[in-house]
Amino acid sequence: MTETDAQAWRRLADLAVEPNVYLDPRFLIPAHARPESDGMQIVVVEEDGEWLAALAVTTKQVASGARMRAATTGGAFMTPHSDRHHPLVRQGDVVAALTALLRGMTSVGLPGLVQLQRFPAEGVLAEALAEAVDRTPMLVHERRREVTAFARRASLPVPADDGPATPDHLDARGGSVPSPIARPVLATDHMATDERRQTRRCVRGLERATGGPLELHNRSADPTVDEEFLDLQVSGWKGDSSRGGAALRLNPRNERWFREVTSRFRRDGDLLVTQLAAGGQTLWIGYVLRSGGACFGLLDAYAQEHARYSPGSIGRTAEMTQVFSATDAPFFDPAFDARYATAARIFPDRRTQVDLLVATSGLTARTVLRAVPLARRLRASDVRRHVPSVGTART
Known part of the structure; x- marks a missing residue:
């Protein structure tokens, strides 16, 4: 993580459509000294030196004894210390950046099966994910949902x-x-x-x-x-x-x-x-x-x-x-x-979060997800936007 990386990361955090302090570099970079952060990687969609999206992941087995592995937003550090796991996605073409982030996992050596924990069930990111899945071969299975406390300025x-x-x-x-x-x-x-x-x-x-x-x-x-x-x-x-x-x-x-x-x-x-x-x-x-x-x-x-x-x-x-x-x-x-x-x-308010399992690419990942009961494809509502190509994903 160079100083240039850290500055680009900070700009992304400042301009994210869904802010997430637990993916802010000021919160996460100091974690490198903690042993629980071993194995954690930051996957980045980058274009012309600017970060368009970022997500912290580790890899794990899908289930005990299973040979298939998944990239997860949980892990030894993120699960106990981060209460929100959703990616940072820059304002602009959110669908394109989120698609590149998920579909690009395999291009940097990560599994094609991604576990997104504590993902917002409504809002810009939820709509972007629905549209991304609707436009691609990706499959999504909702594993769990929970309702958490929240406070909007308008409510208080x-x-x-x-x-x-x-x-x-x-x-x-x-x-x-x-x-x-x-x-x-x-x-x-x-x-x-x-x-x-x-x-x-x-x-x-x-x-x-x-x-x-x-x-x-x-x-x-x-x-x-x-x-x-x-x-x-x-x-x-x-x-x-x-x-x-x-x-x-x-x-x-x-x-x-x-x-x-x-x-x-x-x-x-x-x-x-x-x-x-x-x-x-x-x-x-x-x-x-x-x-x-x-x-x-x-x-x-x-x-x-x-x-x-x-x-x-x-x-x-x-x-x-x-x-x-x-x-x-x-x-x-x-x-x-x-x-x-x-x-x-x-x-005064509540917000629903969901744990999702996403098959981003690869026959094996999609086969595993289809074997899960109630596996389903999310559908966009009526949002239809042109998705131009974006930069490459990297870790």
Whole structure:
């Protein structure tokens, strides 16, 4: 990965029709130091030095004992650390770029069978894939679908906040840091009545337990917050590996990766760090990354001793409010999967994702897919566009 590659990759991420922070080079390049990323490749459609599409894949056996292998967007790193796997495709002729990406897999030595995990079930990419399959010999089988939490700007009118807006101190680099907002207004109008009442009860409970009003701090430009976050995360159940905890401090490589990712996004002004505190105590810290103009949740941690008052839910509500009041992002994807039903209730929208198995080329791949029950070909709706030739795919 040369510097020229990295710059072209970054331009693609900025211009993608469906932003995906988990394929942003600032998130993925630092992963090379983690052993789970061994075997991961970035497949690229390139033309005249510009990246038109990119996808991270590893290879795996289709099933135990099967001789056929597939290229998958999952793998040892992407499955646990990336909640969205869809490719980056540049604005323009999306169908042509996506077709070249999938059909070009075999030209760079990858299998003709591709497993696309957590692919959006609606939107520009879904329509482009349907049309690409309709125009080519490719076959698609839907293996699974899930509904995830989502927040669109249009769905969440952000209330005005009367808190102070002038800076009250300087960060470690001499930049101004906004004053904390006492008793911040939280965007809860989209919630059910009982959810709004529960939120207010939890806020009052936290204020009683800590002896002070709830405060919101924007720590985005302050790198010292990273230490506070790491300490907070390891102090709770995530610091206990016997309970399944995976706090970053438990693994030096994971901690270094976190520091490098946050440093890269902070340097570009694409990091949002929200801290909730009361009575001089930190209750919750959350990290949001911005890529392609959209915002995505990364990590958060809460003070476990106050768990009865749901500081995590209060923090995520404050974070969502901050995203739409402090940025112009069209949407916020908290990156929750379907298991977190309680946390998902905070967010106003839902988005469906599907796991797909695609036979891109080759008789063997198509034969395997036809043997799968309910294998089917996706059909485009009424979209019909001319698809010119595009550049070659490479890894």
